[in-house]
Amino acid sequence: MKKPAPKKPKFVVKAPAAPVVTSAYPVKLAPAAEAPKPVQQAPAVSPAPAVEVAKPVPPAPAKKPAAQPTRTTIVANIDVGFGNALYIRGEGPGLSWEKGLVMDCVSDAQWIVTISDAVGPIVFKFLRNDVTWCVGIDYTVEPGASITLEPAF
Numbered sequence: 291m292k293k294p295a296p297k298k299p300k301f302v303v304k305a306p307a308a309p310v311v312t313s314a315y316p317v318k319l320a321p322a323a324e325a326p327k328p329v330q331q332a333p334a335v336s337p338a339p340a341v342e343v344a345k346p347v348p349p350a351p352a353k354k355p356a357a358q359p360t361r362t363t364i365v366a367n368i369d370v371g372f373g374n375a376l377y378i379r380g381e382g383p384g385l386s387w388e389k390g391l392v393m394d395c396v397s398d399a400q401w402i403v404t405i406s407d408a409v410g411p412i413v414f415k416f417l418r419n420d421v422t423w424c425v426g427i428d429y430t431v432e433p434g435a436s437i438t439l440e441p442a443f
Contacts, residue, residue: 362405362412363436364429369399370418370443376401380414380428383407390420408433416441 362382370376377390382405384391393401405412412431416424416439424441431437 359406360408360434362408362431362433364393364403364405364412364414364431365436365438366393366401366416367399367438367440368401368416368443370401374419377417377420378403378414379417379420380412382410382412382414385412385414390417392420418443 364378366376368376375395376393378393379385379387379390381387384405391403393403396402410433412433413428414431415428418424422443424443426442429437429439
């Protein structure tokens with residue numbers, strides 16, 4: 291019996307261990323690329339803490355409408371003479387016992403002043419030209435009221 295003939299090996303192409311240079315000039319090879327750096331992962335997130343259920347909040351009390359400023363009106367019926375003025379001094383918003391507040395002349399013999407934001411009784415007295423005091427006791431009026439007087443000098 292005949293031995294089978296040995297088979298011819300097939301050509302196996304292996305990758306060269308070093309690059310083959312076919313140029314007459316020396317070629318510089320690029321340095322080997324660095325191994326890729328691992329991607330940093332975000333730190334692990336711990337689970338959210340349990341949420342407490344809020345107790346119902348009672349509704350806020352209704353706002354009161356803004357209070358209108360109290361206006362106290364003081365009227366004096368007196369003719370102080372041509373060229374003279376009537377002043378008022380006292381205790382209350384805008385008033386002082388040391389310096390008078392000039393009143394507005396609305397007619398020949400009528401003077402008026404309006405005092406705002408008084409929180410207590412207003413005590414006052416009239417003066418002619420902020421010099422001569424009217425006779426009698428001090429006058430008093432409650433906040434928000436109107437008073438008409440006839441002072442005498």
